[in-house]
Each structure stands twice: as C-alpha cells, then as structure tokens.
Amino acid sequence: MEALFHYNWMVRHEWYKWCEDLSEDELLARRTGGVGSILETLFHIIDVEWRWLKEIHGHSCPPEEFEKYNSLEKIRQLDTKYHEEVAPFVKQWNSTMENKVFNDIEAGEIFTWGEVMRHVIAHEIHHIGQLSVWSRELDRKPVTANFIRRGLTEHIN
Numbered sequence: 001m002e003a004l005f006h007y008n009w010m011v012r013h014e015w016y017k018w019c020e021d022l023s024e025d026e027l028l029a030r031r032t033g034g035v036g037s038i039l040e041t042l043f044h045i046i047d048v049e050w051r052w053l054k055e056i057h058g059h060s061c062p063p064e065e066f067e068k069y070n071s072l073e074k075i076r077q078l079d080t081k082y083h084e085e086v087a088p089f090v091k092q093w094n095s096t097m098e099n100k101v102f103n104d105i106e107a108g109e110i111f112t113w114g115e116v117m118r119h120v121i122a123h124e125i126h127h128i129g130q131l132s133v134w135s136r137e138l139d140r141k142p143v144t145a146n147f148i149r150r151g152l153t154e155h156i157n
Contacts (some may be wrong), residue, residue, distance in 0.1 A: 032057040
C-alpha cells in the first residue's frame, strides 16, 4: 500500500515539474474529459486523497474550492500542507487496519479502510492517465507511468 502511495506522490510531483513549461492559460484551459483543466485535475487529486483519508478517521471535510488554488504554486502549497497530514497515516498503515469499517453516512454506504485506500490510489492513477492524454494533445511527452525503476520498494518495510 505504502509503495503505491509513494508512486502516486512521485508521479504527481513530476507532473508539477512538467507543468512549469506551460503558460497559466494553458494550465487553466478547459479540456475534454477529466474535471476540466490540468490544474483542476491536479487540485482534485490532492483534495480527494486528503478528504477520504480524513473522513475514514471520522472528520467531515467539505471539498476545497478550486478558485482559491488556481495556480501551480498554490496547488503545490496545498499538496505540501495536505501531505503533512496524509503521509504519517500511510506510513503507519498495517494489515490490522485493512478491515476497519468506514460508514460513509453521506453516501449511505459502508466500506473497509482497505477499500478506501485502494480507491484513493486508483483515483489518482485514473486522473494521471487523463493528464497523459492531454499532454499528447499538446504535443508534449507525458510523465512516465512506470512503477519500476523508481526505487519505491527499497525504503518500504
């Protein structure tokens, strides 16, 4: 579990770097699919990750408003802030947490913590795929999606 979160975080930061060569207009341009624009997609990824992991701990968290974070620098700052809360939980994840129950009152459904963790991982990978499509539409090479050759399992317990 931890290695896949680290993978997502690494790839996300590579996308931030990739974005540095685009104008703000290009980063905010409405695109087909996804949640609207490149920056909105990056914002959505970090907001959803943070909210799900807060909510399984019983903290209700309304979504942030993109308008407050509509630049690459602001999104990076939000990511850093949220990462400080999310990373310790991911680091201490263990098999005893897998089947803990999360009662999503808003949706009227019950999930296990393991399901939520895997959903958060898959959610980001899905949206990173959308960024890859958009990068090709801009005639730019996307960030690699490879898990291998990143050294991700070397530091995982």
